[in-house]
Amino acid sequence: MDKFEMYVEIRGMLNQKYSISTIARKLNISRNTVYKYIRKSPEEMAEWTASTLTRSKKLDIHKELILHWLREFPDLTAAQVQDWLKEKYPEFKVGESTVRSYVRYLRDDYQIPKESSTRNYQAIPDPPMGEQIQVDFGFKTVKNQYGKPVKLVFIVFVLSHSRYKYIEYQNRPFTTKDVISAHRNAFKEFGGVSKEILYDQDRLIVVSENKGDILLTEEFQQFVNEIKFEVKLCRKADPESKGKVENAVKFIKNNFINNRVFHNIDSWNEQSQKWLKRTGNGKIHNGTKRRPADVFLLEKQHMRQVNSLNHIHKTSITRSVRKDNTILYLSNRYSVPLGTFQKYTEVLYYVTEDNKLVIYVQESGEILATHNISPDKGKLIQNRSHQRDKSKGIKELIEIISERFTNKSQATQYLNELKIRYPRYIRDQLSLIKKCIDLDSFEVIDEALALCMERKLFSANDFQDVVSLFKRQRQVNSTNASDEQIEASYNDIAELTLADTEANQRPLEDYFTIMRSTK
Known part of the structure; x- marks a missing residue:
């Protein structure tokens, strides 16, 4: 409905003795908007409505771009729109309320509804400066430039007083060593360490709460002994006890991660650091009404210095x-x-x-x-x-590698078969397949997997050779080569070897027969 229709609706509901809150809820508008409308007489409302039809808006120059974003990502928030505009146009200076009103106007005018969900937290007083850091993990599946899903895992550190944040992302599961490295980087960013750090009961950090006598993993306990800080755990099913970092995780997902395209983990972390400076720590916090970066300048002076950090x-x-x-x-x-x-x-x-x-x-x-x-x-x-990288279990490695294939279930079946056939060498087998995946296109590795499953070629060396054959076949076919040249190209595969592998290869005649049968 247009503004005058809404004005008439509000007046009618007031005559029916509806409260301001009820009117706002039923019309899906704010109470301030209701108050603004009821203060105007019908004549003033008609005059104001007419003026808005000819008045230009500050964000009209970005209208098509914002509309494109809203249509492509219907769950986009106004805060994200503002951040994306700042990212695209560093000199962008329009205020948050203006962006919010403009996005609401576009959604109403072009009928682009937005679904949202809320989560309630109990308010907890802020601890003193330098008293506490809250830490939590998050994960989110995004799409890369090819439209394929990529699961990202991140760790967030939040200074409880200033709400100053530090984030690190990985496109693989964290290990305890990764967690410790992220702690060191966070402490360097914060200029020291707080008296206590609050965690969830994560298996990378905690073995058991043990009724108050917390048992940490051996590697993390050594780190705590070195840096000397107090470990505190939030209770199970009680996320409000670390609500500051919970809110930060939600803010990161909805404002930075959501609808962003993944290219590689290094550029993603680089973009994240710029986002922290621009928005994550540079935007006024809804709770404290201050910029975390400004308050951090004071809180930094209360952090305990640790020489071993450097x-x-x-x-x-x-x-x-x-x-x-x-x-x-x-x-x-x-x-x-x-x-x-x-x-x-x-x-x-x-x-x-x-x-x-x-x-x-x-x-x-x-x-x-x-x-x-x-x-x-x-x-x-x-x-x-x-002696060997045991940071990931075999199950986790299989999960990570299988996600690189289009047909994940087929890839998992193939890798599990390798585990059965090569129990002592399964890490070497998985490592060889991962190298093939890193070096070649999705189409080639998907075709190689399908052929290996069809012909029951359950060996990483077989997989590598089939990938090489498909690559060579594509190169030869693209030049319209003769059968003799095709056969010669297959014979050249004997020269293709992978570093650090000495496994026997199948006779080339076997592969030649297989490839001929697929033509």
Whole structure:
């Protein structure tokens, strides 16, 4: 209905003794709008309505763009529209209420309804500055530039007093090591650590609440001992106890993530940091009525400084990383994670007061290993987790890899068959298939999977060879080659090998027969 019709409707409901709140609810408008309408006489309302028909609006220059967004993403919020306009036009200065009114006007005028859901939280007084950080995880499935779904997982840190936020995203599940790394980055962003940190009962952090005697995972307990902060857990089924970070997760999903296209995890994190500066920490908070970035400048002064965050130590010494992924210290070899030698030629170490050797990277401050110092000579002191990346279980790896295929159920069936046939080498099998996926297009790997299932070629090496055959076939077919050239191209596959694999290959005649039968 137009404005004058709404005015008549409001007047009629007032005559029927409806309350202002009831009128607002029934007409789906705010109470302020009801008050604005009832203050006008019929003549004033008619004159004002006529003036609005000819009066231009500030956002009319962006009308087509906003309409396109609303039609493509009907659940888009006015706050998101404002953020997207700021992202696209850095000089955009229109206020939030103006954007909200304009979006409401477009939705009414072009009949683009919006569905919304609400969640109620109990108000909890803000703790003092520097007293508490709240941490939580979130996940959201988005679409990449090819229209395929990508599941993103993120961790959020919120300073409870200022509401200043820090976020990190991954397109794979978090491990405890990832969580610890994110904590270090958050503490650097905050300029220190708070007295206590409030968590959900997440398995990456907590083993058991144990009736108040909290049991943390071994790796996270070592981190807590190093940084020295108090761990607090919110009770089960009681999200209000950490409502600040719950609200932050919801805000991130609805304002930053929703309807955004994923390209790669690095650019996504970069966009997130810009969003935090522009909106997440730069916009006035509805609860505090202040910008988190402004309040943070004061709260930062109350954060406890931790020297080990930057790993700057007076006795830090440089050591070369050996080919066997160890460093030498007092005639003993101490391990670092597998693959460190390929990443870093040198690392630094220092000795703590409790006689532990801490090995870290100078550029990023990342701690690679912490070992108890051995009094013996000529020993290898090795952390078993450094021998192989066990951060993900086989089930999780299968889940991650199968999501890369169009036919996820078929991919899961294929990978589970590999698990049955190669129980000792399943990680190597999955790693080889993942490399094929990373290097080739969706069409090729989907075709290779279908053929492997059809011909019962249950081996990662078979899968790799079939992918190579399909690629070569596409290249040859695109040039209208003869049968002799096609056959020669298949013979060239013998030269295609993958680094770090020494598995036997099937005779090329087998693949030639298979490919001929599919033509």
